[in-house]
Amino acid sequence: MAERILYQFPISHYCEKSRWQLDHKGLAYRTVNLLPVTHRVRTHWLARTNTVPLLRDGKRRVSDSTKIAYYLEKYYPDQPLLPKAGDARARVIELEQQFDRYGVHVRRWVYGQILDRSEVMTALVGDCGLPGPLERLAKPLVREAIRRGYAINPQRVMRSEQRVEEALVLLESELKKGQGQYLVGDRFSLADITAASMLAPLISPQGSPWDLFDETTLSPTLRKQMENWRARPAGKWLLAMYAQDR
Ligand SMILES: N[C@@H](CCC(=O)N[C@@H](CS)C(=O)NCC(=O)O)C(=O)O
Structure with a gap:
């Protein structure tokens, strides 16, 4: 095969x-x-x-x-994630695109908080098959390339924080329209996968790829922010998605 x-x-x-x-x-x-x-x-x-x-x-x-x-x-049409036609299909497509665009801001905001942590470079560089000395050389270079490439600077990170808030509000207003479990109708779809993947780095659900840190070592401000997000409807939904549908 x-x-x-x-x-x-x-x-x-x-x-x-x-x-x-x-x-x-x-x-x-x-x-x-x-x-x-x-x-x-x-x-x-x-x-x-x-x-x-x-x-x-x-x-x-x-x-x-x-x-x-x-x-x-x-x-591979089995286990479909996109309704075949109609309003539901259009809505899944629209939400997929919206949350995809917010993904850029989530990435910038999250890197703005944690790019200097060693765990991040270990996650990104540590499993690429480089010999030890090359790995040590690569880490600072990759970190600076990310800083430049994704514009991780205080002004842009601050603006991205506003877009992150917009994304969370969008998620919450969409959930209110339905029964609160899935974004479009009563079926799990590409819209749910996209919203959950794009936003989960904000709250690093247990077992997710962003569950990298001993949280007690994070700054009190960042911990508080994550706690606030986990406690609001968007955060609860993200945690539930990872617990039940991932
Ligand atoms: N619209 C693209 C975005 C993918 C994207 O931004 N990937 C990042 C990693 S999160 C990347 O490959 N960055 C490397 C680069 O830009 O050189 C998609 O949905 O796949």
Whole structure:
């Protein structure tokens, strides 16, 4: 059988979205961790792209979590995540796009708080198959590349915090419209996977890829913020999604 590979960064929430979808559909795959920065050589060679996730499914190569989502729905329609037609389909598509866009702000806000922690570089660089001395050399370079590439600076992080709040409000208002379990109708869909993957780094549910820290070592301000988010409806929903549907 042809091999299925997801090229990824383990703590990328866009990669989490694709892993969740593959897992939901029960599709076998293996992950290959790429080293941020030099990953571009591989992703460009494979699919003329600079970003992960990138799915290699036998001979086919698909990059971008949204394109991967549509690809998987088309070729592996079991356990569907996208309604076939009608208003529900349009709504899932719209929410998927909205939460995907908020993902950029979640990423900037989270890195703004934790980029200097060693656990982050260990998660990103530690499992890429580099020998020890190279790994030690790579970590500060990757950290600075992330700082520059994602504009992790105080002004931009502050603006992203407002967009994060908007995302949480959107999630809460959508949940109010339905029965509170899923975003569109009474079925788990791509909208739920996207919202949960994009926002979960804010509260690092147990067992998720962002469960990296001994939280008692985080700053009191960050701990308080996470506690507040976990206590509000959006946070409770995210925790429930990870506990029940992930
Ligand atoms: N729209 C893309 C965004 C993917 C994305 O931003 N991936 C980041 C990791 S979270 C990446 O590969 N960054 C590396 C780079 O930009 O060089 C998707 O949905 O897949």
